[in-house]
Amino acid sequence: MRELDEIDRKIIAAIQVDGKITAQELADRVGLSASPCARRVRLMEQDGIIKGYTAVIDQKKAGLPISAFASIKLERQREEDLDRFSQAVTRWPEVLDCYLMTGQRDYLLRIVVRDLDAYEEFLKDKLTRLDNVASIESSFALKQVKRSEILPL
Numbered sequence: 614m615r616e617l618d619e620i621d622r623k624i625i626a627a628i629q630v631d632g633k634i635t636a637q638e639l640a641d642r643v644g645l646s647a648s649p650c651a652r653r654v655r656l657m658e659q660d661g662i663i664k665g666y667t668a669v670i671d672q673k674k675a676g677l678p679i680s681a682f683a684s685i686k687l688e689r690q691r692e693e694d695l696d697r698f699s700q701a702v703t704r705w706p707e708v709l710d711c712y713l714m715t716g717q718r719d720y721l722l723r724i725v726v727r728d729l730d731a732y733e734e735f736l737k738d739k740l741t742r743l744d745n746v747a748s749i750e751s752s753f754a755l756k757q758v759k760r761s762e763i764l765p766l
Contacts, residue, residue, distance in 0.1 A: 614660060614662075615656075615660065617662070617766070620643055620644070620645065620653065621653060621657065621662075622766045623642070623643040623644075624639065624643050624650065624653055624654060624657070625657070625662070625663070625764070625766055626763075626766060627639055627642050627643065628654075628663070628666075629762065629763040629764065630763065632666045632667070632668075636650065636651050636654075639654070669762075672725055672757075676727055677725040677726060677727055678727070678728075679725065679726045679727065679728060679729065679731070679732060679753065680723060680724070680725055680753070680754040680757065681723075681724045681725075681726065681732050681751055681752070681753050681754075682721065682722065682723055682724070682751070682752045682753075682754070683720075683721070683722045683724060683740065683749055683750070683751050683752075684714075684718040684720070684721055684749070684750040684751075684752075685698075685718060685719055685720040685721075685722065685740075685746060685748070685749055686717070686718050686719055686746075686747045686748045686749075686750075687719045687720075687745050687746060687747055688745050688746070688747040689745060690719060694745050695713065695719075697743075697744070697745070698719075698720065698743060698745065698746075699711070699713070701739075701743055702720075702722065705735075705739055707724045707725060707726055707731075707735050707739075708722050708723070708724050709723050709724070709725055710722065710723040711723075718750070732751075736749065736751075
C-alpha cells in the first residue's frame with residue numbers, strides 16, 4: 614500500500630466533509646488541476662483507501678430513534694465460532710456496527726430500532742437464537758453527543 618502524502622490527506626479531508634464536492638471544487642481546494650486530482654482520487658479508490666460514498670441520514674427522522682449497544686459473550690472463541698457469529702451479524706440490517714473485542718466480552722454491537730418492542734423482537738428472533746451465545750448485556754443511548762466518520766488525518 615502506498616504512503617499518503619499531504620495532498621492525498623487534503624483530498625481525503627475535503628471529501629470526508631463533503632462527499633458531493635465536484636471534481637473541480639476539490640482540485641481548487643487542494644491546489645491541483647482537475648485531472649491530477651481526479652487521478653489521485655481514483656488511485657485511492659482502487660487501493661481501498663476510499664471505500665465508498667454515502668449520505669448521512671438522521672436516525673430519529675428516519676424512524677429509528679433507539680440506539681442499543683449489546684455486549685456479547687460467546688461460550689467458545691474458536692475461529693469457526695467467531696466466523697459464524699460474524700457472518701450472522703452482517704446479515705442483520707439493525708446492526709450498524711459490530712466489533713470483535715478484547716476483555717470480558719467478545720463482541721460489541723450498535724443496533725438501531727424504532728422502539729423497545731422492536732429491540733425485544735430483535736433479541737428474541739435473532740440474537741438469542743444464535744448458537745454459542747453465552748450472554749448478552751444491553752445498554753441504551755440516552756443522547757448522541759458525537760458521531761463522526763471523519764478520520765483525524
